[in-house]
Amino acid sequence: MKPLKKAMFRALRSITRPLPIILTVVLALSLIECLPLKDISQYIGSGGFVSIFLSAIIGAISAGNAMTSYILGGELVKNGLGIGVATAFIVAWVTVGIVQMPAEGTLLGKRFAIVRNAVSFVLAVTTGLIFALIFW
Amino acid sequence: MAFVKALRSLFLGEEEDYRPITIFAITFIAYLVIILIFPSIQSKAMANLWKILYNLIPAFVLVYILMLLIDLFVEPKSLAAKFKAMRGWKLWLFSVIAGIISTGPIYMWYPLLARLKKEAELNYGYIATFLYARAVKIPLLPFLIAYFGWNYAIAITITIIILSLIEGVIIDMLMEGKNDSSNSV
Numbered sequence: 001m002k003p004l005k006k007a008m009f010r011a012l013r014s015i016t017r018p019l020p021i022i023l024t025v026v027l028a029l030s031l032i033e034c035l036p037l038k039d040i041s042q043y044i045g046s047g048g049f050v051s052i053f054l055s056a057i058i059g060a061i062s063a064g065n066a067m068t069s070y071i072l073g074g075e076l077v078k079n080g081l082g083i084g085v086a087t088a089f090i091v092a093w094v095t096v097g098i099v100q101m102p103a104e105g106t107l108l109g110k111r112f113a114i115v116r117n118a119v120s121f122v123l124a125v126t127t128g129l130i131f132a133l134i135f136w
Numbered sequence: 137m138a139f140v141k142a143l144r145s146l147f148l149g150e151e152e153d154y155r156p157i158t159i160f161a162i163t164f165i166a167y168l169v170i171i172l173i174f175p176s177i178q179s180k181a182m183a184n185l186w187k188i189l190y191n192l193i194p195a196f197v198l199v200y201i202l203m204l205l206i207d208l209f210v211e212p213k214s215l216a217a218k219f220k221a222m223r224g225w226k227l228w229l230f231s232v233i234a235g236i237i238s239t240g241p242i243y244m245w246y247p248l249l250a251r252l253k254k255e256a257e258l259n260y261g262y263i264a265t266f267l268y269a270r271a272v273k274i275p276l277l278p279f280l281i282a283y284f285g286w287n288y289a290i291a292i293t294i295t296i297i298i299l300s301l302i303e304g305v306i307i308d309m310l311m312e313g314k315n316d317s318s319n320s321v
Binding site: 004007008009010011012013014015016017018019020021022023024025026027028029030031033034064067070071073074075076077078081083087088090091094095097100102103104106107108109110111114116119120127130131134135 | 140145146147156157159163164167170179180181182184185188189192196199200203204207208221242243244246247248249250251253260263264266267269270271273276279280282283284286287288294295299302303306307310311
């Protein structure tokens with residue numbers, strides 16, 4: 001095989017090898033985006049550690065475009081949700097990827113995937129608490 | 137026969153790992169069962185599926201081109217040497233900037249990062265910083281400003297950049313012994 005052909009094959013293999021896991025993530029995402037997140041969030045509350053922690057959990061298990069989290073968080077703040085709660089939700093949404101964890105674990109290592117997502121979750125809660133104090 | 141061999145190599149790899157395909161098959165069956173049990177979400181779930189797949193195509197093309205360019209022009213040994221040569225704050229800064237400017241879904245970058253990790257002996261801390269810095273979405277800033285105002289948008293952006301570095305350092309400490317690299321600070 002010529003060098004270009006070999007390179008093209010290797011590059012294609014880099015895409016096709018994780019394709020089943022990527023498609024698994026896509027299937028899960030398409031179902032998760034059907035969840036009534038706004039209804040769930042109505043029960044979270046407007047502030048405090050528990051509210052921030054719960055919103056970070058919802059953000060962590062949610063997935064999809066960050067724009068969705070900005071719009072959802074912004075709309076909820078308009079309806080009385082605390083800024084710290086919205087921040088923890090947005091930061092967890094964009095930094096924690098529970099749905100993507102199987103793909104992350106398969107390609108970068110299980111331990112790394114678990115530790116990275118756990119640390120990201122703690123940082124999301126911390127950011128929520130700090131922003132609740134700053135923007136109160 | 138050669139075609140079948142190439143297909144097996146493409147999807148199963150040299151080690152013939154059937155686990156990813158098995159996980160996909162189970163998820164696919166579960167997906168079908170769920171949308172059959174809950175017909176109310178059927179059209180939305182299908183629409184979401186096609187929307188995500190449609191949006192993935194450009195990311196797939198971009199990642200393929202990047203992979204091909206890396207394969208053609210970057211000698212793994214020289215890349216490893218460059219990353220090894222780039223030390224301390226320069227490599228952390230590079231990880232943050234690369235994370236901010238990277239596009240496409242996060243999971244599209246895992247293969248490339250796995251390859252960089254292996255070939256350039258990149259520390260887990262830098263990968264974590266890169267992945268965290270991806271939370272800064274420059275093109276989406278107008279949405280943040282519209283909903284939360286300028287002060288909040290600037291504060292959250294700076295916070296995420298700082299946190300990406302903190303996360304990198306924490307991950308480096310927690311993954312100590314799992315890194316095979318010599319380019320940590």
